[in-house]
Amino acid sequence: NNIDVQEFMILPVGAQSVKEGIRWCAEVYTCLKKLLKKDNLSVAVGDEGGFAPNLSGEEEALDLIMAAIIDAGYRPGKDFMISLDVAASEWKGDRKGHYRMPKKNVEMGTDQLISLWEDIVTNYPIFSIEDPLDEEDWEGWKKITAALGDKIRLVGDDLFVTNVARLKKGIDEKCANAILIKPNQIGSVMETIEAVRMAQSQGYIAIMSHRSGETEDTTIADLAVALNTGYIKTGAPCRGERTAKYNQLIRIEEMLTIK
Structure with missing residues (x-):
């Protein structure tokens, strides 16, 4: 489509169980579909x-999600928060600290981009922003972490690529405060565990994540629980390769709550 931000996500932060949270998200997803059709x-x-x-821009996408949350009977900021995956490395310009939104054809520098995210955080109930800056814009990451790190989670995906060496650099330089964990990105379960443990030991949250080319394998659901990440990113409640992970989380929850 014509939106530069790659993904908009909802988090059912007010839900009391996995099963309830998944149901809430499915309800909001259905309401969003109705609003779009309307x-x-x-x-x-x-x-x-x-x-x-x-759409006209990122704000319209956020407004539609807010409306869908309300239409489903929930409260933005209380029951649901919103997260963005910007994938700003796709906006990399011809020099360091220079960005160009390819669909809008808008150019800006690091400081302008940080100001854009500050405005969005002020106006919407944002939980996290993933890759708000380029993977090699370390100075920019320092700035945005200083500006927003006490308000939201700044998630490194392209920044860290589930790699403990890059994560250690981020920790040492105070860049980001969360990491996206993709087991098949780093290549082994042991390296995945090492990245999660390093993040958690330093106060970074770890978010277990799918990849775009998914199957119905549910390993990441098991890893999310086993490693106590508290968060998982595995797509909309749509199609089997996405819902398989949610169904596995429900099964695990049911097993853990059997008395």
Whole structure:
């Protein structure tokens, strides 16, 4: 579509169980689909099950999600928070600290981009922003962490690539405060565990994550529970390769609560 931010996500922070949280998200997802249809917007879905309509900008996407949360009977900021995956490395310009939004064809520097995220955090109930800056813009990451690190989670995906050496650099230089964990990105279960443990020992949250080319394998659901990440990113409640992980989480929860 014509939106530069790669993903918009909802977190059911007010839910009291995994099963309840998944149901809440499915309800909001259904309400969002109805709102898009009402506005004659596309309800075709992308690789990870999210809707991909053409919109006026990121703010309209956020406003639609807020409306869907309310229509489903929930409270933004209380029951649900919102997260962004910017994938700003895709916006990398021709020099360090220079960005160009490819779809809007808007150019800006690091400080301007940080100001954009500050405005969004002020105006919406944002839980986290993933890759708000380029993976090699370490000075920019220091700045945005100093500016927003006490308000939201700043998640390194392209920044850290589940690699303990890059994570250690981020910790030492006070860049980001969360890491996206992709087991098949780093290549082994042991390296995955090492990255999670390093993050958690330094107060960074670890978010277990899928990849775009998914199957119905549910290993990441087991890893999320086993490593106590508290968070998992595995797409919209749409299609089997996404719902398989949610179903596994429900099964695990049921096993752990059997008396």
